[in-house]
Amino acid sequence: MKNAAYLGDIEPCHGILVNAIIGAKRLGDFVDEAILEGHEAVNKYGYISPRRHMVTMTLWDMRYGNPLESLLHGIIRQNMGCTHHMFGRDHAAVGDYYDPYATQILWEKGIPSFGLPEPPYDVDKGLKIRPVNIKEFWYCPKCGEIAYSDTCGHADVAQRFSGSFIRGLIAEGIEPPPIIFRPEVYRIIVKWWRVYNYPFVNRRYLELKERELEVDLKPMVVSSRR
Amino acid sequence: MGMPYRIAVILDKARLERIKGTGLEGIVKDLYGGCLKVIELNVPDDIAQRILKEFPRARIDARGFIEETPVAFKRELFEVIVQLRSIGPEVFGELLKPERLSRVKEAAAKEDEYLPPPNIAYCG
Structure with missing residues (x-):
């Protein structure tokens, strides 16, 4: 974050x-x-x-409505005074019902079938809050640090994080290393x-x-x- | 045959101790700069589908790993790896034998209600 x-x-x-x-x-x-x-x-x-x-x-x-739920989130956070909203992968998602980046697509270029041919901040009477779309952070053994996927050029060796993996670690009673938690x-x-x-x-x-x-x-x- | 998935067993100190001298040390992989040690296994597609079917909450994560399996399943998987001193497909053959599987499922059913918390000091 x-x-x-x-x-x-x-x-x-x-x-x-x-x-x-x-x-x-x-x-x-x-x-x-x-x-x-x-x-x-x-x-x-x-x-x-x-x-x-x-x-x-x-x-x-x-409701795990992914792009649709992101609109509600945008309204709430705009009303709270936020200028930008961070959207990650699988925003408000469960399973693989939506594309992992569906919310980011909506906020980048709109989704016409949802009645939004433009991003929510670009349509008439749309929202003012702007998206900050985040791809992915991973651990790069070559850089020796947490790196951003669009910046780091070592995708071939990158070690990705996964919420499921971390939950499994916790369930087994193993303390996650500080790099995770x-x-x-x-x-x-x-x-x-x-x-x-x-x-x-x-x-x-x-x-x-x-x-x-x-x-x-x-x-x-x-x-x-x- | 589809693309193989993978599954990882995390090695804490006790598990690292258990594999000493078994020849399995050489396949231990460092994760996140050595903060975690894991053993990774390839899982053929048919076996992966079977695991997903046996444990409905299990899923393939963004990395292509089978995750959210019961703790009892991962525990038993580790036991089989140590027993067979292998990470080959025969591990799953042994793990999914009816007797072993039903034992895992019995333990897994109890996990929905209770998981023992680790013994650490609270500093919040």
Whole structure:
């Protein structure tokens, strides 16, 4: 995130607003508490100065709508005052229903079948928020560091990261090296793992969250007369 | 036959100790600048499909690796590698034998509810 904030031809960002989506998620995602506290640890322990990094949240059950959901994210974050929105690979994605870069395509050139022949910020009455599309960071053994895929020329030896691989590492109880997880962030994951007896979202966690977060409302009566 | 997939077994200190003197040390691969040690196996397409079918949450990740298999599956895979001192296709032949597979599945079913947290100090 630290490097991603300074990529591309945009002005370096003045600050990073993390707006975590909190609510029902797919089985195997990290639990809400760990997501929020984990992000906070990034600035609490100085990995990104708190002068430039703020953690907020939006209560929303993920629909995994990839490009369509990215429009909602764009609206929310624009309304929060953001000038740019970072989009990575597989934004709001599950499985391989969408192209891994579908959201970036929408924000780069539009998707006519969605009614957006231009990017969302280029259509009439469109959004003002602009995308910062991020390809991929990998570990390059030749450079000996984390490198950006569009900058590093060693794709043939690059060691890619994978969320699934990292989740597997955690499930096996192996502490991820600092190059993957800041130690303080990992300890927060373990803290909530002890609370829920599980490091990730499972059915029991979803049932618990449904009881805590869902609000029963009376059916809305909407007049059909204008 | 389709493109082979891969699967990796992560080696912590205990596992590295277990493979000492087995001849498997030579195939250990460094990941992320040596921060992690792994053994990688090629998985023929038909075996990969079988694993995905047996463990519905397993998936092929962006790197072409089979991931999100139960911890019990990876644990058993390591045991078979050590037992056969091999990373060839015969590993999967042994691993997917009905008796072994049902033992793995039984353990995997319990993983949905509980995974033992590691014993580390909390500093948050």
